[in-house]
Structure formats: C-alpha cells, structure tokens
Amino acid sequence: MMKIEDVLELVRPNIKQLTPYSSARDEYKGEVGIFLDANENSFGSPIDPCVNRYPDPLQTQVKKKLASIKNIYPDQIFLGNGSDESIDVLLRTFCKPGQDEVIILPPTYGMYEVAAKIHELQVKKILLDDTFQPDVTEILNQFNSNTRMIFFCSPNNPTGNLMDYDRIKIVLEKFKGIVVVDEAYIDYAKSSSWIQELKNYPHLVVLQTFSKAWGLAGIRAGMAFAHPQIITILNKVKMPYNVSSITQKYLLEAMNNQAFVEFAIQQTIQEKTHLIQRLQQFKSVKTIYPSDANFLLVKMNQADEVYQQLIEKKIIIRNRSRVEKCNNCLRITIGKPHENKALLEALSQIIN
Numbered sequence: 001m002m003k004i005e006d007v008l009e010l011v012r013p014n015i016k017q018l019t020p021y022s023s024a025r026d027e028y029k030g031e032v033g034i035f036l037d038a039n040e041n042s043f044g045s046p047i048d049p050c051v052n053r054y055p056d057p058l059q060t061q062v063k064k065k066l067a068s069i070k071n072i073y074p075d076q077i078f079l080g081n082g083s084d085e086s087i088d089v090l091l092r093t094f095c096k097p098g099q100d101e102v103i104i105l106p107p108t109y110g111m112y113e114v115a116a117k118i119h120e121l122q123v124k125k126i127l128l129d130d131t132f133q134p135d136v137t138e139i140l141n142q143f144n145s146n147t148r149m150i151f152f153c154s155p156n157n158p159t160g161n162l163m164d165y166d167r168i169k170i171v172l173e174k175f176k177g178i179v180v181v182d183e184a185y186i187d188y189a190k191s192s193s194w195i196q197e198l199k200n201y202p203h204l205v206v207l208q209t210f211s212k213a214w215g216l217a218g219i220r221a222g223m224a225f226a227h228p229q230i231i232t233i234l235n236k237v238k239m240p241y242n243v244s245s246i247t248q249k250y251l252l253e254a255m256n257n258q259a260f261v262e263f264a265i266q267q268t269i270q271e272k273t274h275l276i277q278r279l280q281q282f283k284s285v286k287t288i289y290p291s292d293a294n295f296l297l298v299k300m301n302q303a304d305e306v307y308q309q310l311i312e313k314k315i316i317i318r319n320r321s322r323v324e325k326c327n328n329c330l331r332i333t334i335g336k337p338h339e340n341k342a343l344l345e346a347l348s349q350i351i352n
C-alpha cells in the first residue's frame with residue numbers, strides 16, 4: 001500500500017526545493033480594502049468592471065462549490081486552464097526531462113504523448129487489447145524505475161469505452177508512480193468516478209473537465225482531483241493566475257445551473273442511441289464500438305474517402321484511420337438532432 005510520503009518522494013527535487021512565486025493576491029486574501037499591491041489599473045477596465053483585478057490564484061469560491069458537487073474537500077481540487085494544463089503541470093511536477101518515462105495506452109488522447117515529448121520524456125506505448133482494454137500484464141512487465149506516470153483514459157478517447165475497473169485497480173496496487181485516470185467523458189458514462197478511490201490511493205490523480213458535458217470548452221477549465229499534499233505541489237508549479245476571473249465567474253454560474261447540464265447529457269445519450277440505430281443500417285459500416293462518451297468510433301469501408309466527401313458537404317468529423325488499432329475508423333461527435341440528421345443524409349449519398 002502506497003503512503004503519501006512515498007508519493008511525495010516522486011516529486012522532482014527542483015520542485016521540492018522550489019519557493020513558489022508569491023503573488024499579491026496570495027499575500028492578502030481579504031476582499032475589501034484599497035488595493036495598491038498588484039500594479040493593476042486602479043481606474044478600471046474598458047470592458048467588464050471586475051477584470052482590472054487579477055483573479056483569485058487558488059479559485060477559492062469555485063473549489064468550494066465544486067467540492068460540494070463532487071462530495072470531496074476543496075483542498076483535493078486543482079483547477080487548470082483545461083485538463084491540458086493539468087496534464088502539463090503533472091508532468092512538470094513528477095517527471096525529469098531527458099530521464100523519466102511515462103506509459104500511455106494507445107489508441108488514446110493525443111495530448112499525453114505530445115505533452116510528454118515537450119518535456120523530453122520517454123513515452124512507452126502499450127497498446128490496448130482488441131476490446132480496447134488495458135493490457136495489464138504488459139503494463140506490469142514493462143514499467144521500470146524511470147516510469148513516473150501512467151495515463152488511463154476512461155471513457156477513452158477515441159474509442160469511447162470505459163476502462164475495466166479491476167484492471168486499473170491492479171495497476172494501482174502494483175505501480176508505485178503516479179496513476180492518472182482521465183475522466184473527461186465520465187458525465188456521459190454509466191459508471192461512478194475514480195474520485196471515490198482517492199482515499200485509498202495517494203498516487204491516484206483523477207482528471208475531469210468542464211469542456212464536455214458542462215458545455216464550457218471555450219472558457220478553458222479542467223479539474224484534477226488528488227491527495228491534498230499533491231494538490232499543494234501542483235499549485236506551486238502552475239502559473240499564478242492560470243484560471244481567469246471571467247472563467248471563475250462563469251464556472252460559478254454554470255454550477256448553479258446543473259439542470260442544463262443534465263438535460264444536455266440526456267439529449268446526447270438519446271441522440272447517440274438513435275444515431276447508432278441509423279448507422280447500423282449502412283452496409284459500409286462494419287463496427288460501431290460501444291460508447292460511454294458523447295461520440296462514436298465507427299469502422300467503415302473507405303473511411304478516408306467518406307471523411308473527405310463529408311468535408312466537401314461541410315460536415316466535419318474526425319478521421320482516426322491512421323491511429324493505432326483504428327484502421328478505417330471515424331470518430332463522430334453526437335450533435336443536435338438536425339446535425340445528426342444532416343450527417344445521416346450526407347452519408348446516405350456517399351455510402352450504401
């Protein structure tokens with residue numbers, strides 16, 4: 001069983017020793033006063049009157065509200081400029097450039113590899129099996145003393161399936177680095193979150209995002225959930241004002257309107273069922289992979305050509321044909337009813 005002290009040992013020595021940047025807003029946390037500490041424009045801003053001030057660096061109000069929604073404590077939450085920032089900050093915190101290694105499980109979300117390569121890390125790829133589940137035997141065989149992090153994505157992008165609970169659990173039991181479970185699409189899934197396992201595994205980090213079911217991709221906000229001592233270190237490493245005040249304001253508003261999110265999730269799932277039924281009727285469609293997300297991975301004849309012809313009709317989907325294990329596969333985001341209808345009509349003009 002891993003202890004938090006063991007996890008803290010994984011932090012890069014330079015980060016352990018780092019005295020983080022102390023911002024003006026870190027030093028005085030009150031909301032009332034005459035603020036002459038941060039060289040802001042005291043006369044206001046040409047747009048929203050509140051944006052002349054720097055935002056709360058630790059997003060206190062947002063975390064308080066989010067903690068109540070997720071049933072955890074605010075100090076278990078890191079907020080970033082999208083999950084992409086959380087991924088980047090995790091790598092910067094735990095992985096030594098030019099030396100350490102991360103394991104990714106393709107086909108999966110592309111940023112794990114890109115972010116790792118930006119940090120000059122070795123990227124070990126262990127392909128998912130034919131049911132798009134992690135090959136635990138290979139993972140256990142292949143990690144070594146330089147392996148700092150493993151990325152699971154559940155539900156997985158681009159395949160759409162949840163990763164088997166027990167398989168991730170085995171890795172959590174045996175691997176003594178950081179285990180990241182990216183749950184960007186969890187709100188669409190028939191499964192509970194790995195957040196509930198944080199109390200058992202101090203080396204587990206769960207990622208979620210406001211970009212998908214919450215409908216807030218444009219304001220850039222991602223969540224990482226982990227042991228409070230890990231969160232403290234991530235906060236040391238991040239840019240001081242990484243979540244803008246506009247974003248924080250919108251997040252609070254959004255969290256007060258969860259009914260919309262629930263509605264959109266239900267609509268998406270309903271449309272997904274409908275789209276699956278209709279896609280199955282095309283002879284060219286070979287496999288529609290089971291999806292717990294808001295998209296479908298579809299294997300079909302001549303996927304490249306179908307993709308191109310859809311673009312000519314101004315319908316843009318994602319061609320995943322050249323991704324490992326996704327030969328001839330297209331990834332289709334579930335749209336609104338009229339968008340899905342337009343897609344199906346266009347397909348009926350292109351394929352049988």
Ligand SMILES: Cc1ncc(COP(=O)(O)O)c(C=O)c1O
Nearest residue numbers: 082083084109157184209211222
């Ligand atoms: C699995 C997964 N993780 C993370 C992200 C990025 O999310 P964000 O918009 O929060 O950076 C995506 C976006 O497509 C994704 O598919």
